[in-house]
Amino acid sequence: MSNEIEGLELIGLSKVLGGRLIIDNLNLTVKKGEMVSLLGPSGCGKTTTLRMIAGFLIPESGTINLAGKDVTKLGPEKRPSAMVFQNYALWPHMTVFKNVAYPLKIRKMGKAEIEKRVHDVLTVVNLMHHKDSRPGQISGGEQQRVALARALVQEPDILLLDEPLSNLDAKLRVKVREDIRALQRRLQITTVIVTHDQDEALSISDRIAVMNDGRIEQFSTPQELYDQPATEYVANFIGSLNRIEGSFGDGQVIAGNEVVGIRPEDVTFSKTQVPGSYPATVDLVVPRGHFYEIYLKRADASFRAFISVDVPKVGDTGFAKINKALIYKDGKLVRTA
Amino acid sequence: MAKRDNGLNLQSSNLITRFFIGLFVAFMSVFILGPLFWLALQAFTTTWTFPNIKPDGWTLIWWRRVFETPSMVEAIRNSFITAPIVVLLSAVICLPAAYAAARYNYIGRRVFLIGMFAANSFPKLGLFASIATLFYALNLMGTMVGVIIIQLLGTIIYMTWIPAAAFAAVPKNLEEAARDAGASKFRVFRGITLRMAAPGIFVAMVMSFISAFDEAQGTYLVGAPSFFTMPTEMYALVLTYPVQIAAVFSILLAAPSVLLIGLARKQIIGGQLAEGFQIK
Numbered sequence: 001m002s003n004e005i006e007g008l009e010l011i012g013l014s015k016v017l018g019g020r021l022i023i024d025n026l027n028l029t030v031k032k033g034e035m036v037s038l039l040g041p042s043g044c045g046k047t048t049t050l051r052m053i054a055g056f057l058i059p060e061s062g063t064i065n066l067a068g069k070d071v072t073k074l075g076p077e078k079r080p081s082a083m084v085f086q087n088y089a090l091w092p093h094m095t096v097f098k099n100v101a102y103p104l105k106i107r108k109m110g111k112a113e114i115e116k117r118v119h120d121v122l123t124v125v126n127l128m129h130h131k132d133s134r135p136g137q138i139s140g141g142e143q144q145r146v147a148l149a150r151a152l153v154q155e156p157d158i159l160l161l162d163e164p165l166s167n168l169d170a171k172l173r174v175k176v177r178e179d180i181r182a183l184q185r186r187l188q189i190t191t192v193i194v195t196h197d198q199d200e201a202l203s204i205s206d207r208i209a210v211m212n213d214g215r216i217e218q219f220s221t222p223q224e225l226y227d228q229p230a231t232e233y234v235a236n237f238i239g240s241l242n243r244i245e246g247s248f249g250d251g252q253v254i255a256g257n258e259v260v261g262i263r264p265e266d267v268t269f270s271k272t273q274v275p276g277s278y279p280a281t282v283d284l285v286v287p288r289g290h291f292y293e294i295y296l297k298r299a300d301a302s303f304r305a306f307i308s309v310d311v312p313k314v315g316d317t318g319f320a321k322i323n324k325a326l327i328y329k330d331g332k333l334v335r336t337a
Numbered sequence: 338m339a340k341r342d343n344g345l346n347l348q349s350s351n352l353i354t355r356f357f358i359g360l361f362v363a364f365m366s367v368f369i370l371g372p373l374f375w376l377a378l379q380a381f382t383t384t385w386t387f388p389n390i391k392p393d394g395w396t397l398i399w400w401r402r403v404f405e406t407p408s409m410v411e412a413i414r415n416s417f418i419t420a421p422i423v424v425l426l427s428a429v430i431c432l433p434a435a436y437a438a439a440r441y442n443y444i445g446r447r448v449f450l451i452g453m454f455a456a457n458s459f460p461k462l463g464l465f466a467s468i469a470t471l472f473y474a475l476n477l478m479g480t481m482v483g484v485i486i487i488q489l490l491g492t493i494i495y496m497t498w499i500p501a502a503a504f505a506a507v508p509k510n511l512e513e514a515a516r517d518a519g520a521s522k523f524r525v526f527r528g529i530t531l532r533m534a535a536p537g538i539f540v541a542m543v544m545s546f547i548s549a550f551d552e553a554q555g556t557y558l559v560g561a562p563s564f565f566t567m568p569t570e571m572y573a574l575v576l577t578y579p580v581q582i583a584a585v586f587s588i589l590l591a592a593p594s595v596l597l598i599g600l601a602r603k604q605i606i607g608g609q610l611a612e613g614f615q616i617k
Contacts, residue, residue, distance in 0.1 A: 056513055076516040089510035093532055102528075105520035154518065279480045 007032040013062035026215040033188040037201035040211035046194045067157040082151035083160040090135035097131040103154045121153045161193040232328045242303035253275040253301040261326035267305035273319045280320035348474030379584035399581040412570035423488045423549040438502035465555040480561035487555035492545035503537020541602040547594045
């Protein structure tokens with residue numbers, strides 16, 4: 001079984017830290033060459049999971065298979081994984097070259113071979129001009145690339161990224177995440193990335209595992225997570241959501257013991273009535289850059305909508321239509337309408 | 338106008354403050370450096386009799402006398418043999434303890450660290466006296482081994498506390514990154530932890546060397562009358578030789594300490610740890 005996958009398999013993983021169950025019977029399969037995000041708020045266990053894959057933590061129970069091999073009990077130095085740390089963890093007393101060469105030196109590789117490989121990988125991350133600099137002399141983005149180079153040079157079976165972009169400023173973050181994605185695609189390297197940033201997860205991953213309280217709530221493609229959030233938790237975490245208690249029928253919120261989730265972008269507002277739309281008043285208009293967030297009040301419910309054309313003013317009346325609703329019962333998706 | 342007056346007042350009060358600070362610094366300099374300066378002069382004077390402001394003449398004879406007196410040469414030799422041995426032994430014994438105190442949270446860790454201080458806060462002579470009775474039984478009195486053990490005691494606090502802080506300051510992530518890169522635990526310790534804590538360990542070694550080199554109380558109690566180091570030789574010297582000999586000896590005794598502190602200063606100010614690592 002695991003030989004076919006040749007990526008990463010987590011089977012029934014549990015971990016207790018400080019007397020608290022951090023990871024609870026977690027299962028996850030990452031295919032070879034796939035890029036998977038572990039997404040969740042802080043304290044959900046995503047970093048603990050990554051550290052178990054890397055070998056810094058040994059699970060209380062469960063199995064970790066890496067590239068078809070059981071590595072559950074192996075120390076980090078014996079695993080075919082390479083990690084990029086959140087704060088990069090570059091060795092300040094070594095030059096960029098030496099930082100990247102270190103893993104190869106440990107593998108007792110020949111000098112010429114080390115020279116060539118480090119040269120190649122530093123070229124890939126575009127850092128050859130800094131090879132003799134110390135980590136303290138280069139920028140945060142460059143340090144990040146050194147950390148990435150140090151991981152890539154090991155040609156690992158799996159690349160682990162722990163919030164790799166959180167220490168970069170917003171502009172650079174977008175650029176670096178695109179660089180990482182391009183590199184990952186080119187090298188076809190199996191990658192697990194931990195992040196609390198949904199934008200980052202949505203834009204970079206083949207699949208996303210949304211974590212909550214030590215469990216995986218949903219593991220799907222970004223599109224599916226967005227369109228069919230399996231739980232109310234996921235719907236709230238990915239994108240924006242109007243949450244209204246009741247039920248849904250005939251384009252309206254009706255009495256009921258379910259929860260109706262409406263994405264603001266699934267609401268349209270018009271001056272004229274169309275089938276399925278009902279009278280609404282604009283309570284508030286908030287500019288949000290390339291779109292406007294408007295607060296609508298209808299007879300059945302109040303909710304927000306994202307509008308980018310024909311933006312109404314506060315007090316305007318018109319007709320609001322809910323194009324799509326997610327209906328949850330006991331936190332689980334029961335149907336969409 | 339009022340504002341301007343105020344400004345003037347501020348300026349003049351500033352000047353007065355600065356004057357007093359300057360005076361204080363000058364006074365302290367004379368107080369601290371004065372005796373050293375006097376000592377340095379004494380080592381090169383023929384005689385210097387009251388009430389003459391300057392020495393009666395200059396000479397190097399005292400230096401020759403020191404290096405021609407066998408007991409003094411032996412004391413110098415003994416000092417330069419025992420102190421480095423003490424430092425190395427202390428490092429071998431204390432560095433693992435310092436690492437443990439920095440990295441593991443074992444039961445009694447605080448007690449252990451505070452205990453290091455406790456040993457230093459009691460009157461040493463009492464401790465030495467009880468050790469001496471033990472040394473008599475073990476035939477260690479008057480031997481180099483006995484003196485080394487006595488001097489070792491004074492270095493322990495430096496060799497545990499300073500390196501413990503240095504080890505604790507090495508971010509765990511840096512060790513983990515090395516493990517992740519494939520290095521064994523021992524290799525990580527040697528290549529990353531020890532390397533990064535090196536400036537702190539160097540400072541600890543310097544402090545230990547000075548402590549051992551300078552130790553007189555216990556060394557005298559255990560070493561005399563057969564084993565003398567420079568500080569214990571000073572006792573005899575002050576009583577039986579001209580003051581200029583003592584001055585030469587003092588300079589010889591102070592020189593390594595001054596030199597080492599000068600070297601350690603660079604290491605302390607170097608601050609490599611913060612470089613390139615954003616501690617959050």
